[in-house]
Amino acid sequence: MWGDRNELADLFQRYGALVYRRARRLLGDTHAAEDACQEVFLRLWRARPSFTETSPVTWLYRVTTNHCLNLMRDGRRRRALAAARTPPPPHQPDHEVARLLEGIPEPLQAVGVYYYLDEMTQDEIALVLGVSQRTVSNRLKEFRSLLRADDERDAECEEA
Amino acid sequence: MMTESLFSIRLRQEGCLSDFALERLRHGELDARDPAGTHLEACERCRTRMRAVQEERPPAIALRGIVERRPGRRPWSGRGGRLGALLAGAVVMASLLVWRAAPRPERLKGSAGNDLPRLGVILGRPDGSIERIAPGAALRPGDRLRFEVSARRTGFAAVVSFDGSGAVTPFVPARGPALPVPARTRTLLEGAVELDGVLGPERLLLLSCTGRVEVAALVEAGRAALSKANGEPGRLPPLGLPCDEQTFWFRKVPR
Numbered sequence: 001m002w003g004d005r006n007e008l009a010d011l012f013q014r015y016g017a018l019v020y021r022r023a024r025r026l027l028g029d030t031h032a033a034e035d036a037c038q039e040v041f042l043r044l045w046r047a048r049p050s051f052t053e054t055s056p057v058t059w060l061y062r063v064t065t066n067h068c069l070n071l072m073r074d075g076r077r078r079r080a081l082a083a084a085r086t087p088p089p090p091h092q093p094d095h096e097v098a099r100l101l102e103g104i105p106e107p108l109q110a111v112g113v114y115y116y117l118d119e120m121t122q123d124e125i126a127l128v129l130g131v132s133q134r135t136v137s138n139r140l141k142e143f144r145s146l147l148r149a150d151d152e153r154d155a156e157c158e159e160a
Numbered sequence: 161m162m163t164e165s166l167f168s169i170r171l172r173q174e175g176c177l178s179d180f181a182l183e184r185l186r187h188g189e190l191d192a193r194d195p196a197g198t199h200l201e202a203c204e205r206c207r208t209r210m211r212a213v214q215e216e217r218p219p220a221i222a223l224r225g226i227v228e229r230r231p232g233r234r235p236w237s238g239r240g241g242r243l244g245a246l247l248a249g250a251v252v253m254a255s256l257l258v259w260r261a262a263p264r265p266e267r268l269k270g271s272a273g274n275d276l277p278r279l280g281v282i283l284g285r286p287d288g289s290i291e292r293i294a295p296g297a298a299l300r301p302g303d304r305l306r307f308e309v310s311a312r313r314t315g316f317a318a319v320v321s322f323d324g325s326g327a328v329t330p331f332v333p334a335r336g337p338a339l340p341v342p343a344r345t346r347t348l349l350e351g352a353v354e355l356d357g358v359l360g361p362e363r364l365l366l367l368s369c370t371g372r373v374e375v376a377a378l379v380e381a382g383r384a385a386l387s388k389a390n391g392e393p394g395r396l397p398p399l400g401l402p403c404d405e406q407t408f409w410f411r412k413v414p415r
Contacts, residue, residue: 016218018183034219057183120178128180 008045015056016041019064026068026113036071040064055127062128069109072101104146111139112147175199177206182213277317277341279366279408280308284352295408300415301357307332307349309366314343316369320382321353322393324360324412328382330375331364338373359412363393369403378403 019040024033040063044051053059101109114125115136122140126133177185181196190196200206283293284304293299309317316338319331332351333339341347367378381399389395398405 012218014187017213017216020219021179021216037219055184055189057180057187057189061180061183118178118180120180124178124180 008041011044011056012041015060018057019060022061022064023068025117026065027071032071036064036067039067043067058128065110065113065128069101069106069113073106100147104143108139108143108146111136112143115140115143176203177209179209179213182206182210186210186213277309277311277315277366277368277404277406279319279364279406280310280346281364281408281410282306282308293410296410298411298413299355300413301355301359302415303355304352305331305355306352307364307366308346309341309349309368310346311341311368312343313370315341316372317341317347317349318367318369318373318375318378319349320365320367320375320378322363322365322382322386322396323358324362324393325358326386326391327358328379328386330379333375335375338367338369338375338378341368355412359414361393361409361411363396364408364410365396365399366406366408367399367401367403368406369401371402373401373403377401 016037020033020037023036023040024030027033027036040060043063044060051059101112104112110129111125114120114128115122120128122133122136125136129136177196177199181190182200184190185192185194185196185200192198192201200210281293281297282290282305283297283299284290284306285300286302299305307319311317318333318338321327321329321331323329331353332349334351339347339349341349365382367373378399378401381401382396385397385399386393388397
């Protein structure tokens with residue numbers, strides 16, 4: 001599909017804003033989004049010998065989303081480790097998306113983000129994830145029920 | 161409740177296109193006759209969003225991890241980085257894909273030659289050309305370097321520079337622990353540097369250590385050794401660390 005640096009530059013010109021905007025939206029931080037953008041284009045470059053995706057937009061959406069969700073998970077792990085070793089730091093509000101996804105199983109996180117944050121249709125999500133529309137629908141139901149359970153727990157805590 | 165604000169409410173007008181659909185239309189992945197294309201044609205709101213998407217430009221970024229700023233020197237990457245740096249990173253990657261057998265770097269101190277790690281140096285010029293260089297090459301300010309290590313034993317590697325001004329600079333990694341290098345594998349070290357304007361001979365020292373070591377400790381040992389050598393990199397004694405050392409010289413000439 002592409003083979004030299006000029007073509008990669010073209011790809012960056014064409015898709016760089018898409019990846020950046022997506023990462024910034026998920027991570028809520030411009031610097032982190034820049035880092036994510038770099039990582040995604042490196043992956044694109046590395047994937048090129050075997051790249052057979054007919055829809056680069058779909059590939060980039062999937063890879064960017066997965067990378068950002070991984071970053072959020074890693075961030076939570078690091079904070080948990082740090083908290084176990086040191087006294088709790090002054091409260092620092094996390095990015096809202098990251099906080100809300102806490103405790104949600106991995107396959108459901110992406111579906112929730114695509115559906116609610118990106119407001120994609122279930123067909124679009126199925127295309128990006130490479131699963132059936134029925135699977136998307138089921139995962140969404142599960143995602144909602146987990147959020148509801150979370151909300152109920154929060155409400156109980158507030159009341160207590 | 162927070163959940164309500166993000167994950168329970170879909171704000172977009174019913175039937176309007178997602179950003180994903182807009183991007184696919186924009187990049188020709190969906191035909192204008194596709195229902196999304198038809199909707200776009202008819203919907204002023206979506207057309208406005210499409211214009212906003214089209215006006216966005218890629219971020220000015222560099223590929224950190226491939227491209228890394230050398231401390232105290234002219235930045236190649238950075239927050240206000242440039243697409244050129246992205247390209248340079250890509251160029252380096254490209255060079256690795258067309259790797260050719262190149263002269264082996266000079267081997268100096270250490271034990272039996274075959275056990276010594278080997279240092280490969282990849283040059284990226286500002287014009288975009290890429291080559292793997294041999295010791296003694298003439299380089300210029302603004303040239304960029306990446307490093308590759310081949311080792312028989314698993315260990316940790318770092319590359320430190322001793323230049324004509326007497327500066328000892330960690331090239332890769334710029335800070336933190338030396339980078340892990342698996343045995344019997346050609347490893348491209350994370351990070352790159354842009355050469356500054358200090359001209360003259362410059363000595364790169366690959367330090368390959370069996371244990372994890374902080375690059376700051378290597379630099380400190382390097383400074384002490386350079387001091388013993390009266391600031392002359394050519395007379396640098398062994399650093400006295402439990403690390404194999406390998407030297408790679410190059411000359412920096414005016415651009």
